[in-house]
Amino acid sequence: MEGPDEINYVLQNTADRLIGFCPDIAHLSVSGIDPLPFVQRYVKRVAHVHLKDAVKPGEFVPRNEKWDERLRDLGKGDLPLVQIVKLLKDHDYDGWISYEQDRPQNGESAMESARASKSYIDSVIKPSLI
Numbered sequence: 777m778e779g780p781d782e783i784n785y786v787l788q789n790t791a792d793r794l795i796g797f798c799p800d801i802a803h804l805s806v807s808g809i810d811p812l813p814f815v816q817r818y819v820k821r822v823a824h825v826h827l828k829d830a831v832k833p834g835e836f837v838p839r840n841e842k843w844d845e846r847l848r849d850l851g852k853g854d855l856p857l858v859q860i861v862k863l864l865k866d867h868d869y870d871g872w873i874s875y876e877q878d879r880p881q882n883g884e885s886a887m888e889s890a891r892a893s894k895s896y897i898d899s900v901i902k903p904s905l906i
Contacts, residue, residue, distance in 0.1 A: 780809045796823025806843045808836030812856050825873040829853030851896035858904045
């Protein structure tokens with residue numbers, strides 16, 4: 777599924793108890809979706825979260841047109857990651873939030889990319905939840 781119409785269709789036409797929602801925050805964004813209100817709309821269905829960052833939120837890019845070039849290490853994009861995590865917490869979400877990076881940025885190694893995002897989690901995401 778790609779884009780707001782397809783994702784909305786599935787979530788609106790299936791039972792909450794049968795199909796959960798696993799928002800991949802950056803993929804929602806490059807699919808033309810503003811992730812914060814979209815996650816808010818379906819927050820009770822969230823079963824798992826992929827926390828990723830991207831630039832140019834809400835601007836659709838087809839998968840065959842280098843959509844992955846818009847992905848960034850956590851905190852280096854334009855997405856409201858802290859607000860999304862707070863939204864989940866405020867709605868008593870107690871499931872997994874996993875960090876994943878599709879590819880390292882700007883010549884970084886995969887380890888450097890992971891370290892940069894881990895630093896953002898420790899210095900920005902975690903303190904915002906206290």
